[in-house]
């Protein structure tokens with residue numbers, strides 16, 4: 210029996226949508242633009258596939274509700290089923306897409322946004338929607354090309370945008386893992402939210418660090434990309 214989130218995702222109603230655009234934004238990452246068919250809230254996801262024989266995968270919307278198109282950011286998993294095929298799509302191709310849903314939602318409250326890799330996508334939606342006040346974004350990536358949307362984030366957040374690059378050093382980047390950066394912080398603000406989004410390894414490790422530094426579990430929200 211198919212239970213849990215994957216069973217739920219397989220049962221979501223999907224509608225054909227025409228791909229408006231596909232842009233390669235780094236060696237392994239692309240942005241898909243789709244017609245804006247639904248209202249949604251920054252932080253929500255859609256399920257996407259190419260045809261009914263492939264189980265849909267979830268993707269955070271990285272555009273804002275006010276934008277003309279719905280966008281998703283994805284990285285290609287070379288051994289994956291869907292993303293190598295998505296990367297070969299062209300403008301005009303048909304995708305099967307669900308309505309947006311999800312409860313990983315930003316608001317006006319002070320928060321730290323923490324992401325690994327493409328886990329930065331929902332924060333781009335939140336920041337484009339104007340939720341920039343009292344926000345800090347800490348983004349971890351292996352290489353400099355993994356800091357998707359870095360110009361937008363630097364403009365919106367200035368010194369509150371921290372790039373932690375584990376495999377390369379470069380101007381303005383912290384050289385090391387984001388978990389090391391977090392461990393090095395003397396004191397973390399206690400009365401705010403912490404959003405974690407990206408790989409399971411990162412989310413689990415960061416959650417432990419935050420709790421170890423006195424952050425209440427109720428102040429930690431997680432979205433795991435599996």
Ligand SMILES: Cc1cc2nc3c(=O)[nH]c(=O)nc-3n(C[C@H](O)[C@H](O)[C@H](O)COP(=O)(O)OP(=O)(O)OC[C@H]3O[C@@H](n4cnc5c(N)ncnc54)[C@H](O)[C@@H]3O)c2cc1C
Nearest residue numbers: 266267268269282283284288289290291292327330434435
């Ligand atoms: C809530 C949510 C939001 C997400 N948002 C995004 C997003 O905005 N952007 C984004 O890029 N991704 C996002 N993801 C991840 C996305 O849904 C896909 O998992 C990802 O794109 C990989 O899809 P794929 O079909 O190419 O790879 P899959 O075929 O799903 O494989 C993924 C990896 O697992 C390995 N694998 C597959 N099957 C097995 C197995 N049986 N045993 C061991 N290893 C296996 C593959 O080799 C591959 O490396 C999100 C996930 C969730 C849950």
